[in-house]
Amino acid sequence: MDKKSYTFIEIKQKLVNYCVYQDRCHAEVEQKMREFTLIPEAKEEILLYLLQENYLNEERFVRSYIRGKFYIKHWGRNKIRINLKQKQISEKLINACFDEIDEDDYFKTISKIFEDYYSKQSGLKEYQKKSKAIKYLMGKGFEYEIILQIMES
Structure with a gap:
């Protein structure tokens, strides 16, 4: 399948929408960027923009992930931790956010x-x-x- 080519602005907007739809972690955003042909500088610029504008916020992602997996899916801490680690989230951040669970x-x-x-x-x-x-x-x-x-x- 041929990759449709998008302008830098269109790609940036697509990634903003991707982050607005639900909280994402860096690894998911980087994975999504692979769908587009972007030079490393462009990737950096988009990532920086998403962070500066708070579309991408790893702590917010981890907190909402923990709440969802526990309160909706009824996962325990071990399973949540393993899944967050697969998303390249640091142990320190995971531990800091577990206070989301009463x-x-x-x-x-x-x-x-x-x-x-x-x-x-x-x-x-x-x-x-x-x-x-x-x-x-x-x-x-x-x-x-x-x-x-x-x-x-």
């Missing part, structure tokens, strides 16, 4: 997921139901220690 909400969510999942297991021995539930919660990215705490309470 501790109480975190525990309540794990409890609810545990109870829902556990109650659906039938025809299994107690320990089998528990170990399946632990595996399920760990798969969603919740920490083993916290899962155990919740199961004991």
Whole structure:
């Protein structure tokens, strides 16, 4: 397929729209830029513009990502961390933004997921139901220690 050629201004506008539609991280914007034929200087200029005009804000991206993945998808911190690292987000920034998740909400969510999942297991021995539930919660990215705490309470 032939790449339609756009002017610098059009490409810049497309990238602004891309960032306005939803928060993006640097890696996503750089990936998007690869769709266009741009010299390194032009890429730099667009990236700088997006940052200066606050269309691209890595901390805002991380915060909204964490909120969405936890409050909507019910992912645990481990899964969120792994996915953010794949987007080349620094450990420091990830840790600084985890305060987006309320501790109480975190525990309540794990409890609810545990109870829902556990109650659906039938025809299994107690320990089998528990170990399946632990595996399920760990798969969603919740920490083993916290899962155990919740199961004991």
